[in-house]
Amino acid sequence: MTLNIDAILSNQRAIPRYTSYPTAPHFADQAGLAIAHERLATLPENGPVSLYLHVPYCDRLCWFCGCHTKHTLKYEPVQRYVEALVAEIALARERAGKRLRAGQVHFGGGSPSMLRLPEFDRLSTALRTSFLIDEKTEISVEIDPSDVTPETLDGLRLLGVTRASIGVQDFDEAVQKAINRPQTYGQTRDVVAELRSTGVDSLNIDALYGLPLQTLERLETTIGKVLSLGPDRIALFGYAHVPWLKKHQTMIREQDLPGTRARFDHARRAAELISAAGYDRIGIDHFAKPDDGLAKAARAGRLHRNFQGYTADPCRTLVGLGASSISFYGNAYVQNIVPTSQYETAVHAGTLPAMRGVRLTLDDQIRAFMIERLMCDFALSFSHIERRFGSAARSYIAEARLACANDRFGLSEVTGHGVTIPDEARPFARIVASRFDAYLSESWVRYSKAV
Ligand SMILES: C[S@@+](CC[C@H](N)C(=O)[O-])C[C@H]1O[C@@H](n2cnc3c(N)ncnc32)[C@H](O)[C@@H]1O
Ligand code: SF4
Known part of the structure; x- marks a missing residue:
């Protein structure tokens, strides 16, 4: 047909x-704390668990952004936030009553790449004190290339990062201007090379379709440039325009957005180009080289979907740390307090910052x-x-x-x-x-x- x-x-x-299912808007207010208390205390020592750490800060604000993040020109709020994260890591350890083995650790955001060496150091020490982390643990970080300095690379090395996900979105200058995200191809190419020489052996690149002023030709050029960087994985997301939830998206002129049919054609063409370059299509919006773990998991019917998108991670326990982070305990979800100031107050008062939740x-x-x-x-x-x-x-x-x-x-x-x-x-x-x-x-x- x-x-x-x-x-x-x-x-x-x-x-x-x-x-997730149920999706986050259907979690119940106040239900999270009891679930987090109960589930953390019963996790088996050798689980393992996956950890997600959220850094809700960026040193620039892209107008398309739909993430839980805040723009900051000062570094002090980030330092304060990392203090709270360190406190939450210790609280989770205390509640678990043991040092849980961490199979995967993912830093997302916002932009964890804006952390400086002392904060990378504090988090690395806190994690290794409270969780069992060894050479088998996969550690991944989301990177905004405009953040990356030699100090960032030292921080990633210190953390033992093995995977990175780099935000590109679109390389076209007119599109970048319309979304307030200047980022040259050269800058991105250099960061890719630096990450590889730092020992990050698996790279993902995020690209978007449906952005303002995007045309088929512009997207084709962007995808060509993304492919020339040879990432192991590519995520091709459709821009979610939700200005009623994200006020800064009102900076994007609605008349500049591609229509519904154009969005579809753009997505299809981009997918064709990526597939023609030898990548397997994974789920609705990911691509991976055939020998990548994600592609292997997809072929074996072992692919999963969690808050970071598609994953080959078989672990069914995800402990989310940081403001707004979501934990999954097999048959229950818990979301942490979203506003950073309230999150910080809770952890410094010695309380797990769990707020909303649902038992399935x-x-x-x-x-x-x-x-x-x-x-x-x-x-x-x-x-x-x-x-x-x-x-x-x-x-x-x-x-x-x-x-x-x-x-x-x-x-x-x-x-x-x-x-x-x-x-x-x-x-x-x-x-x-x-x-x-x-x-x-x-x-x-x-x-x-x-x-
Ligand atoms: C936390 S950000 C990535 C890391 C880093 N802050 C950066 O921008 O490079 C995660 C990804 O979410 C995607 N994203 C953000 N806002 C989006 C939106 N409104 N619709 C669809 N995808 C979005 C982007 O592709 C972005 O790279
Ligand atoms: S896209 Fe990335 S860098 Fe831009 S505001 Fe969102 S999280 Fe920050």
Whole structure:
């Protein structure tokens, strides 16, 4: 069946990116602290756990940015924040009652690359004191290339960083001006070379489509430049324009944004170029060289989706540290306090800064599983749901048959074995996944476009 793209696009409604289920707006206020207390105390020593540390500061403010971050021209708030992070790491250790093994540590933001050597040093010491970190632990950092100085590289070396994710977005000057993000190709190329010589052996580059003033030609040029840097992975995200949530996005002129059909065509062309360069397509927005761990996990059906996007990390416990960070404890989510000042006050008072949270009911767990498999594998195997959830799976399999049969847009097909999303419909996987989201219809939340 050939898809009627225009019909699908004009019928789409705003839906979540499904980096969790239930999604963060459906966590309950105040529920987080009790969950964090209970779950941290029962984690097994050799788990392992994955750690996420959030740095909600940037020394520039890009107008497209949808992240939890604050612009600062002074470094002092960052130092104060790192003090609080160090305190939270110790509180988590105390609550766990043991030194948990960390399989992965990821620093995200904001811009963790704006940390200076003393703060890298403090965090490295705090982490190694409270968690078991060794040469097997993968340590990754998100990097804004405009931050990188020899001191940053020393800091990354000291932390033992093995992976980095570099923000590019778009190399075109007119687009960069429209999003307030000047960043030359030369500067980015130098940072890539410096990171590689520092021992960072795996690199990801983030690029965006749907940005103001982007044209097909401009995006093609950007993708060509990204490919010339030879990253192991590429994330190609659609710009989420949510000015009602992110006030600074009002600096972007709506008339400069590509229309819905242009966004789709841009995404498709960029994906074609990246695939033609030998990268495997991973999920809805990632690409990886075939020998990269993410590509191997995707081929083996072992891909997962969490707050950082797609991951090959098999660990089902993610401890989020820092303001706004989200933890996942297998069948419960907890989000930390979002405003940095309140977060700092809580940890300095000796309290875990957990705030919102949700314990997944069996219904949530089954729906989360179905949504994750559709987003990762573009398929949902009925026997897989049954193996996982036993007889409870039956009504969900019936629901899936009903929801995906006679799909008038051709986004899904039902066979005796399960649901599949045809190759051509993969960009619309979020739409298929949303059919199993029990919270969506009652949702007051406004999300961004699905494609
Ligand atoms: C925390 S930022 C990356 C690190 C660093 N601060 C930088 O900008 O280079 C993570 C990524 O989120 C993506 N991103 C940020 N705002 C977005 C938005 N509104 N829509 C889609 N992706 C967005 C960008 O591709 C960005 O590189
Ligand atoms: S895109 Fe990165 S550097 Fe720009 S404001 Fe957002 S987090 Fe900061």
